[in-house]
Amino acid sequence: xxxxxxxxxxxxxxxxxxLVRSLVGRIQDILPLPNVVNAILKTINDPYASLSRVSxxxxxxxxxxxxxxxxxxxxxxxxxxxxxxVSQAVSLLGLDKIKNLAMAISLSExxxxxxxxxxxxxxxxxxxxxxxVATSLVASAAGYPTPEEALIAGLIHDIAKALWTELxxxxxxxxxxxxxxxxxxxxxxxxEYLTVxxxxxxxxxxxxxxxxxxxxxxVALHHEPRVENIDSPLRILSLxxxxxxxxxxxxxLGEGGNYRLGPLPRQLLKxxxxxxxxxxSQLAALPQAFFDFVxxxxxxxxxxxxxxxxVHLLQEREVVLLVEDxxxxxxxxxxxxxxxxxRALPLKDLPQFPGEDLDLFFWEGADPGEAFSLGQQRRTGxxxxxxxxxxxxxxxxxxIPISGPGVRLLGPEWRLDDLVKALSPER
Amino acid sequence: xxxxxxxxxxxxxxxxxxxxxxMPFADYKIRTGSFLGQSDKRPDxxxxxxxxxxxxxxxxxxxxxxxxxxxxxxxxVRRARNWTQVMDQLDDESLALLLLDxxxxxxxxxxGLRLIRKMNPSLIPLVLGPLTQESQTEVLRLVxxxxxxxxxxxxxxxxxxxxxxxxxxxxxxxxxxxSRILESEAYLASILDHLDEGIITTDAAGRVLAANxxxxxxxxxxxxxxxxxxxxxxxxxxxxxHTLAETVARVLETGFYEGRFLLSREGRSPxxxxxxxxxxxxxxxxxxxxxxxxxxxxxEELELRAEESxxxxxxxxxxxxxxxxxxxxxxxxxxxxxxxxxxxxxxxxGQMYLPTIRDNVQRMEDMVRDIDEYLQYVRVSxxxxxxxxxEHVLNAALARLEGAADLSALTLEAGPFDDLRIQxxxxxxxxxxxxxxxxxxxxxxxxxxxxVQIFPEGGLAVVQIADNGxxxxxxxxxxxxxxxxxxxxxxxxxxxxxxxxxxxxxxxQIEVDSRPQQGTIFTVRLPLSSSQ
Numbered sequence: 027x028x029x030x031x032x033x034x035x036x037x038x039x040x041x042x043x044x045l046v047r048s049l050v051g052r053i054q055d056i057l058p059l060p061n062v063v064n065a066i067l068k069t070i071n072d073p074y075a076s077l078s079r080v081s082x083x084x085x086x087x088x089x090x091x092x093x094x095x096x097x098x099x100x101x102x103x104x105x106x107x108x109x110x111x112v113s114q115a116v117s118l119l120g121l122d123k124i125k126n127l128a129m130a131i132s133l134s135e136x137x138x139x140x141x142x143x144x145x146x147x148x149x150x151x152x153x154x155x156x157x158x159v160a161t162s163l164v165a166s167a168a169g170y171p172t173p174e175e176a177l178i179a180g181l182i183h184d185i186a187k188a189l190w191t192e193l194x195x196x197x198x199x200x201x202x203x204x205x206x207x208x209x210x211x212x213x214x215x216x217x218e219y220l221t222v223x224x225x226x227x228x229x230x231x232x233x234x235x236x237x238x239x240x241x242x243x244x245v246a247l248h249h250e251p252r253v254e255n256i257d258s259p260l261r262i263l264s265l266x267x268x269x270x271x272x273x274x275x276x277x278x279l280g281e282g283g284n285y286r287l288g289p290l291p292r293q294l295l296k297x298x299x300x301x302x303x304x305x306x307s308q309l310a311a312l313p314q315a316f317f318d319f320v321x322x323x324x325x326x327x328x329x330x331x332x333x334x335x336x337v338h339l340l341q342e343r344e345v346v347l348l349v350e351d352x353x354x355x356x357x358x359x360x361x362x363x364x365x366x367x368x369r370a371l372p373l374k375d376l377p378q379f380p381g382e383d384l385d386l387f388f389w390e391g392a393d394p395g396e397a398f399s400l401g402q403q404r405r406t407g408x409x410x411x412x413x414x415x416x417x418x419x420x421x422x423x424x425x426i427p428i429s430g431p432g433v434r435l436l437g438p439e440w441r442l443d444d445l446v447k448a449l450s451p452e453r
Numbered sequence: 454x455x456x457x458x459x460x461x462x463x464x465x466x467x468x469x470x471x472x473x474x475x476m477p478f479a480d481y482k483i484r485t486g487s488f489l490g491q492s493d494k495r496p497d498x499x500x501x502x503x504x505x506x507x508x509x510x511x512x513x514x515x516x517x518x519x520x521x522x523x524x525x526x527x528x529x530v531r532r533a534r535n536w537t538q539v540m541d542q543l544d545d546e547s548l549a550l551l552l553l554d555x556x557x558x559x560x561x562x563x564x565g566l567r568l569i570r571k572m573n574p575s576l577i578p579l580v581l582g583p584l585t586q587e588s589q590t591e592v593l594r595l596v597x598x599x600x601x602x603x604x605x606x607x608x609x610x611x612x613x614x615x616x617x618x619x620x621x622x623x624x625x626x627x628x629x630x631x632s633r634i635l636e637s638e639a640y641l642a643s644i645l646d647h648l649d650e651g652i653i654t655t656d657a658a659g660r661v662l663a664a665n666x667x668x669x670x671x672x673x674x675x676x677x678x679x680x681x682x683x684x685x686x687x688x689x690x691x692x693x694x695h696t697l698a699e700t701v702a703r704v705l706e707t708g709f710y711e712g713r714f715l716l717s718r719e720g721r722s723p724x725x726x727x728x729x730x731x732x733x734x735x736x737x738x739x740x741x742x743x744x745x746x747x748x749x750x751x752x753e754e755l756e757l758r759a760e761e762s763x764x765x766x767x768x769x770x771x772x773x774x775x776x777x778x779x780x781x782x783x784x785x786x787x788x789x790x791x792x793x794x795x796x797x798x799x800x801x802x803g804q805m806y807l808p809t810i811r812d813n814v815q816r817m818e819d820m821v822r823d824i825d826e827y828l829q830y831v832r833v834s835x836x837x838x839x840x841x842x843x844e845h846v847l848n849a850a851l852a853r854l855e856g857a858a859d860l861s862a863l864t865l866e867a868g869p870f871d872d873l874r875i876q877x878x879x880x881x882x883x884x885x886x887x888x889x890x891x892x893x894x895x896x897x898x899x900x901x902x903x904x905v906q907i908f909p910e911g912g913l914a915v916v917q918i919a920d921n922g923x924x925x926x927x928x929x930x931x932x933x934x935x936x937x938x939x940x941x942x943x944x945x946x947x948x949x950x951x952x953x954x955x956x957x958x959x960x961x962q963i964e965v966d967s968r969p970q971q972g973t974i975f976t977v978r979l980p981l982s983s984s985q
Binding site: 038039040041042044045048049052055056192193194196197 | 541
């Protein structure tokens with residue numbers, strides 16, 4: 027093509043922001059929001075929304091009606107006599123559950139139906155479910171009045187990626203590769219390949235769908251929870267969404283395109299009145315809550331065998347978290363949730379730390395060089411334990427090679443596969 | 454070569470263009486639709502829109518040149534500078550054709566073409582060439598429209614674009630008509646398949662053209678296509694005719710023919726159908742027949758049942774009338790017998806006849822009382838029906854049964870009962886179930902199990918009363934409901950007559966299934982109360 031001369035180095039014609047905006051304007055032709063979603067949303071904050079109104083809403087959607095009846099008559103609920111009407115189903119399940127059910131079914135059938143590409147069928151939908159469940163756990167713990175809203179915010183936070191899959195599959199796939207293979211920064215890559223970041227496109231989509239503004243803003247902020255000058259409910263919701271997304275990534279439940287972890291500054295937890303311990307206990311509760319959610323709504327099951335293996339590997343071990351002067355990182359939260367014990371150790375004290383064979387040291391940060399050399403110093407003294415170095419940034423090719431007996435270098439993607447390998451006995 | 458040009462593949466040698474293009478398109482007759490941007494004198498029902506335009510998207514000198522040429526050729530032309538402007542106008546009804554510069558800004562050409570296909574599949578874009586061989590293949594795969602050479606002579610270009618647009622429009626219209634025809638065919642077929650009647654059409658030789666599902670079932674036609682399937686081997690008797698083929702011949706002969714026939718097919722005894730055949734003359738003059746069948750089995754059964762029930766009602770009325778007439782004379786006879794007993798001396802030889810007379814009078818009095826009781830239940834007006842729980846009625850009947858019969862040798866399996874509600878008169882219904890149960894108990898003089906169960910079934914409450922007694926002999930089966938029919942020494946034989954009449958007053962149905970020496974099952978179906 028002659029136009030090749032104008033191309034950028036990534037091989038794609040530059041995408042104009044104006045065009046993206048214009049395409050989002052036609053969202054109802056491309057990715058129409060099922061009517062049920064808005065109808066159900068209206069009942070959430072309405073104390074007068076009766077069971078019958080919810081069942082009416084469901085009845086308007088034939089496919090949904092059939093699905094609800096199939097679910098209530100499934101083995102999970104074990105009802106003795108077959109349930110034949112939606113109103114019976116609604117009164118058996120309760121208002122909250124039926125809303126979640128209707129929402130999850132409509133979203134999965136309507137919006138995530140095709141979003142198998144480009145990373146494994148259903149992975150984005152599983153990530154969204156996990157994020158939804160995690161967000162509602164965090165939001166409840168933080169005292170958010172309507173955790174269902176948090177669930178929904180989680181279910182739709184990455185909706186822009188479903189749109190990209192529909193509109194620009196090649197670009198999106200190339201962008202994912204650039205992050206996963208080349209180790210580049212996700213936001214930077216999104217801007218380069220797709221011009222407008224997914225958080226922004228998602229917020230535009232919700233605006234076009236006329237979803238409540240609080241969802242639009244929470245989705246817009248879900249990668250950069252700037253909390254200053256934001257009123258309280260939105261602050262809690264958007265921070266919960268940020269944390270819920272990190273939690274879903276920490277457990278590798280589903281996939282949103284990458285497993286990059288964002289920072290967990292102390293200030294952020296203070297903003298929603300959660301301690302690190304509370305957040306860790308929510309993370310520990312997430313696998314079961316996610317499993318229950320999937321079971322209850324009879325959604326397609328996601329595999330998370332790696333998580334089970336890791337939980338098993340960690341359940342009797344103590345993990346020493348190596349901290350520098352900054353806040354503990356997001357990876358440490360994983361060990362705080364699943365290891366038998368954790369203790370913090372200033373990095374500089376590592377060489378003097380007396381240890382045993384089973385000790386596990388975890389460091390995370392931008393440059394593992396110092397932690398590595400301190401670990402080597404300790405090794406020359408007492409060769410014991412294992413040191414995990416998780417780097418949030420890709421390492422430059424040059425520089426000292428970081429490897430040695432008992433040292434494992436991980437990152438920048440937080441993959442449970444890698445962790446399992448790093449924790450398995452050395453050959 | 455013609456085909457290749459239509460696909461947008463132009464020959465490399467430009468000298469070939471005029472020859473190749475002008476010739477075929479000059480022959481192209483347009484019957485409907487309108488010329489792009491040019492007024493059309495003929496009336497056009499397809500909705501001629503003079504605002505229809507060609508969009509030329511691109512900023513290069515070549516696209517400017519294209520736009521200018523088309524404009525000068527009398528076409529309506531609009532410009533778009535980038536993909537955003539193209540996308541914004543994609544829904545415009547008047548947009549007839551899209552000419553795209555491959556270097557259009559906003560996104561990649563292939564991405565844009567794919568989006569156009571997704572959002573407005575009926576719009577076919579053309580790309581301005583030249584392209585590399587590789588991307589030309591990809592573009593054609595995506596849009597199937599075509600790639601225009603950049604240096605096409607102006608008159609050819611205008612002509613080509615114009616006729617191309619018309620061709621696209623005709624194609625689209627054809628597709629619309631086709632899908633409309635398919636839709637209405639499917640609609641008609643689904644209506645035909647949901648009729649109660651079987652419908653077959655045949656040609657003048659009596660070969661099947663089409664048949665709906667009911668007709669296929671009735672006449673045991675093979676599944677799949679029926680093209681020219683002969684109507685052989687279908688026994689169809691009535692009015693001196695014996696096969697369906699004969700009947701069709703009669704239809705063709707007379708133009709219209711109907712009647713009741715017996716249709717027989719393998720594995721089933723002949724059953725009655727109503728048949729109507731008529732001849733339909735096609736515009737070309739050929740004849741077709743339209744044959745309509747209706748299975749009369751259910752209808753005739755209903756008629757029989759109605760007849761039976763009418764007869765029973767009549768019999769009941771006669772019985773009631775007779776009872777009324779007998780009552781007074783009987784009382785006189787009874788009174789006189791008692792007086793005779795007192796008047797005659799104990800030694801009088803006449804005394805020996807008196808006990809027999811008295812007993813028989815007593816029996817007749819019982820009978821009259823039974824009939825009176827029967828009338829009492831039959832006359833309960835449905836205005837006085839109340840909302841009842843079936844369970845209560847059944848429990849009352851079973852309680853009465855325990856008082857009236859010795860159940861010690863029997864096993865009673867009754868309840869727990871579902872909560873089913875019906876409309877009715879409690880006393881009548883209790884009597885009805887009591888009578889059925891008593892019959893069953895009496896049929897099990899050697900012991901057995903009486904089983905009572907209820908369940909809902911499509912808007913009806915079903916009560917099943919089953920025994921494993923001696924069963925009803927086949928010869929008695931047809932008159933168990935008749936008044937005065939009894940196999941016992943006592944009673945007037947009004948028990949099951951009462952049952953029948955009470956069920957009928959409650960808009961119910963009774964079915965009896967009985968096997969000698971195995972037992973009898975009474976099934977009573979009553980409408981469920983609408984409040985449920």
